[in-house]
Structure formats: C-alpha cells, structure tokens
Amino acid sequence: MPQMSAIDRNTAAPERPALAALEQEVLRGALMKMHLIRKFEEAAEASYVRGLIHGTMHLSIGQEASAVGSILPLRIDDYILSTHRGHGHCIAKGADPARMLAEFFGKETGYCHGRGGSMHIADIEGGNLGANGIVAGGLPIAVGVGMSIKAQKQDRVCMVFFGDGATNEGAFHESLNMASIWKLPIVFVCENNKYAMSMDIALSMAVRNVTDRASAYAMPAVAVDGNDLPEVAAAARAAVARARSGGGPALVECKTYRIRGHSKSDRNLYRTKEEIETWREADPISRLETEVLTHQRFTRPELAAIEKAAQQRIDEALEFAKASPDPDSAELTRDVYAD
Amino acid sequence: MPTELAAPEVATRELSYAEAIREALAQAMEADERVFLFGEDVGVYGGAFGVSGDLLQRFGPERVIDTPISELGLAGAAVGAALTGMKPVLEIQFSDFVTLAMEQIVNQAAKIHFMFGGKASVPMVVRLPGGSGTGAAGQHSQSLEAWFAHVPGLKVVQPSTPHDAKGLLLAAIDDPNPVLVFEHKLLYKTKGPVPAEPYRVPIGSAAVRRAGRDITIVAASIMTLRALAAARRLAAEGIETEVVDLRSLRPIDFATIAKSVRKTHRLLIVYEGVKTMGIGAEISAMIAESEVFEFLETPIARLGGADVPIPYNPMLEKASVPQEDDIVAAARRLVLEGIA
C-alpha cells in the first residue's frame, strides 16, 4: 500500500458506519484475532507438511473476518457451535492457541487431551461447544442449546456456524424450523465459501443464496460480504441483539472463500487458479488494515506490532505443543463415560 | 460354494484396491446402462479417496453424479431408483456418515422385498470407506459393518484384497438385494493381482488365505492382512496358523469357519469393529451352538476394537484396534498356554 500524503488523509471520506461502530480497542482485538487465526493455521499447516501432525485439517485461511466479525458481539458466556473448519471460531471465541496446537499434536495438554484433534476442538469454559466432524452436526444441537437457554431464563445467545454445503442436509432445515417456531435465541451463521469440498453451490442448491432458504422458516436473514469484518460484525450485532431480547432466531450468510484446498488431499480440480487469485486479493486482513490506515485508526507501526504479537503468541504456542507430553496409552478408555 | 480362490491363471497384472474398485465400476457401467454411481465428490474430485478417479470423464455426468451433502436423501434416492429399474451404486464418503442414512437403508431398503410380499426388490449397492488408522478421529474412523449385518434383508461384504474388491463389487451390483460394501481406507493403496476381465466373487463365501494345523484365525478386511503377517511370524516359532478371510458378514460362510476349526481345534477371531456385541460374538456363538464346539481344545479368543471412540492421538489410535503384535500374542497364548 503506498503511503498516503497528509492531504489525502485530510480529504479521506468519513468512516462508513460499520467501521465507525467499532471502538478502537474492539477493532484492535479483532485485528489481533484475525492475525492469530492466520498465523495459527499457517503454523499448523507447516507442522503438517513437516510430518509433525497427522490426520488432516481444514484451513479457513481467507475466512477470518467471518469468524471474528460474527463472534465480536458475543459475550464470554454466550455459546458457539462450530464446524470442521473451526479453528477461526475457536480462537475468535477466546480459546488458547497453545492448547489448540497441543491438540493438533495429539498431546495430553490439548483441549481434548489429544483425543479429538483439529476437527473436534471444544473449549467448554469459553462457551465453544465444539467443532464437528459431521457436516450440519452442530445445527440440531444449537436448537437444544436454545431450548436450554430459554428454559433456564438466561439472556444468553447461541451462535451456530455451518458451511453452504451443510444447508443441503435435512438437519439444517429441521433446525431452522424448530428454532423459528419456538423463537429460540439462536444466530445461524452460514459461511458460504462457494464450495462444499468440490461441489459448487450453483450445482448443489436450488436457490442462489442461503438466505433464500430462511424465508421458508419465516426467519430474518441477511447476506454480507464475509471478507469485510465491519459488515459481518454489524450484521451479527443486529442478529445477536434480536436473539438476546427474545426476538427469535436470525440467519447471517457470510459470502467468503477458502484460499486453501478443502483439506489436505485437495487437488483443486473444481476451480481455477484465477478464481483463487481474485479472492486472494479480497484478503480480509489486508483489506481491513488498508481501511483503518486510511482513516488513521492505526498507524503502520501499530499494525505491525499487532501482527508481530500474534506471531509471537503462535510461536510460543508451538513450543508449548511440541514440549507437551503424549497421553498415556494405559488410559485408552478414560472419559468414554461420565462418572 | 467355493471357499478358495481359483488361482487366477493370467492375472499377473497388479492393481491397487482403489483401482480394482474403479475397474469394477467401469465394467459394470459398460455392461449395463442401468448402473450409475452417485455420491459426494465422486465426480470432479474423483472421490474423497480417489476411487472414482476419471469415471466422470469416461461416463459423463448422468452416470457419475456429484451430489449435495444429503446422505439420507441419497440413500432414499438409491432405494427409489433401484425399485424402478435402475442399479444405483452410492458412495458414502466416509462410512461414518451412513449413520445419517440409516432410515432409508434399514427401514426401507432392507425390508421392501419382504414387506411387499416379494413383489418388489431393491438392487442397490452402497460403498462405504471405513476403518481407522488415518488420524481422522472419532467421527471419521469407525467400523460399523456389524450394525448392518444385524439387519435381515441386507447383505454386507468386506473385501480385503484388490481381487476381492473388484469381484465382490461386481457381485454386489448383480445382486437383486441391497448390498453394503465396506471398503477400508488403509487398503486403497495396497496392490495385488486382478484379472482384467469382469468376474464375480460370490457373496457369502469366505476364503482360506493360508493353511495351518495349530490355530484358525478368522479375520475381516484389513485384519486379514495383519493376521497373515502375524501367521508368518508365528510360523517362525513353529505355530502353523490357518487364516480365514471372512469377506462376507451377511450371509456368513460358517461352513468354511467350521471346517477350519475342526482341523485346528483353536479359534481366534480378529476384527476392527468394537469387540463388544460385535461379529466375533456371533461367530463364537455359532461355534458354541454347533457340533464343532466339541473339537475346541481351548476357549475361543476375540480381538476387536476397544470400548472407545477412535482417538486422534496416533498411539492411542493404534492401541484402540488390533495390531499385528496383538494377534501374535493372542495366538501364542491360545496355542502355548491354552488361554484366551
């Protein structure tokens, strides 16, 4: 980004409302989390490539604004339910990247004591009721969480994430219907990244938008540019406020894109390099940085310091993960049942 | 019913297990235009495990169909297509996701022929990659075959070699009943001789993979390979192991198992699914209920999956299902000490 002259700054357009609504410390926190997610996934990917992590993982690189923006209006005691592509949700909700990476390394210090891996991280104390290996698996659970919140007369909200592909499962439709008829405090966040693995939404959905589907359940729904953090946050804020005040569920569709392959075995046969490049230019982190610089919300050195702090935290997390102990094989069947 | 494979005369050609399945699909589609393949990412992607490969290019999008993520709907669509003159082959991307499709497979597909008084049939095939060993944790590593073997009206097969992967799939496609083919993810890259022409491995026939006089190991799927590796080690210690590869769970080839146990007087059953309430329990009970019981010199031993969801950590994951060392140890115990 070229440096702007003082004259440019003075004549810059005023901040759009979605950005102006974000207080300085909130914005700083959001930037920090987006960087943390990016660095976390880059570190996880590098460790995988070096053979330090086994299995597979689903990276959300390019989708950070959707995770961070959606969760921004949530309180610590609100719930989220996440997906197979859930590292971003987890970090955004406040999880410790060190314990997450330890989980990737299968260590006893990981969030699931090495039993779950990338696809199953849950941070119960932080209100994250878990990633999910089953597409749409979290949606019906969200209905139950909503019922529970209501039954206990709490003012909490449950936010459930799912992909575009998940909306083709019956579970999605059943869940939206129940949430709507029972006016449950649920925010449905669809991260529409155009593909379910190799399946193009244009081929898999009878309607163009996931928001179109909400109308069958009389649920308010809004689609936003999912790579635009302030827009995502504004939409989520409205939906969360509505759910919290007893107004019932709402759906937010974040139109976004995953830059990496679906998982580690993807050869990208279903999309073009050009398409990936186009979306790379819409990178949610650099987009927001450019904008906040323009409006002098942050200086370049301040932004660099945020990124550096994020990198440092991930470097430390990696050390922690590597140095942590493996689970004890003698405890193979521990935790299958609650006592 | 043949229990041993006729030694293939010209089958010097080797294919991987995945390639053998692909060849079976291609030959079935070439031979019968009613056959089609559908499932999540089976087309452009070539299948999550690369099994369908280039079939989309070869047969076009009307016969190799990429679907939405809708397992229950897909299983029901297979039922409907099969009921009305087609021969669908459905790929469930990981066998774990068949849990979403249980209703159509168990309540509909399995029962239609019987409940409609034999007037309609459901010639559908479901291919299911199962098993652990890939670090995919609890929801992508299960071995659920015994669930389906519990259901009258379904047939369940579990090929362990590329040869059988092709032959059993072709037999499954021919079969007028719903057949579930449980493939194993760790077997896809294993290679073996596969005849080029189409052939069938009869459903309901086990194969004796190795002859021996001291102990019978009945194994299924990848456990057959582990049992054979264990048998080679046991042979070096003077223990001669007979290895019976089940191949079909329903119908099960009890005659082949019984014949072997009569000869060896000892039985070890090895399978990856959870041991508790699993296929080993059924085989043990069949032996106990038969006259073969008299021939046993030791208790029957079972090795199966531990009572735990498949853990992510690689050491725990290995510990949760039988490994070659476990088989060697269990066989030794049975033969040398007479205890299970």
Ligand SMILES: Cc1ncc(C[n+]2csc(CCOP(=O)(O)OP(=O)(O)O)c2C)c(N)n1
């Ligand atoms: C019930 C079920 N079916 C299939 C899969 C395999 N699978 C995992 S993720 C995925 C694609 C999901 O697409 P989408 O919901 O759009 O999420 P994205 O991966 O794009 O974030 C598929 C087919 C699964 N995990 N669970």
Ligand SMILES: [Mg+2]
């Ligand atoms: Mg998607």
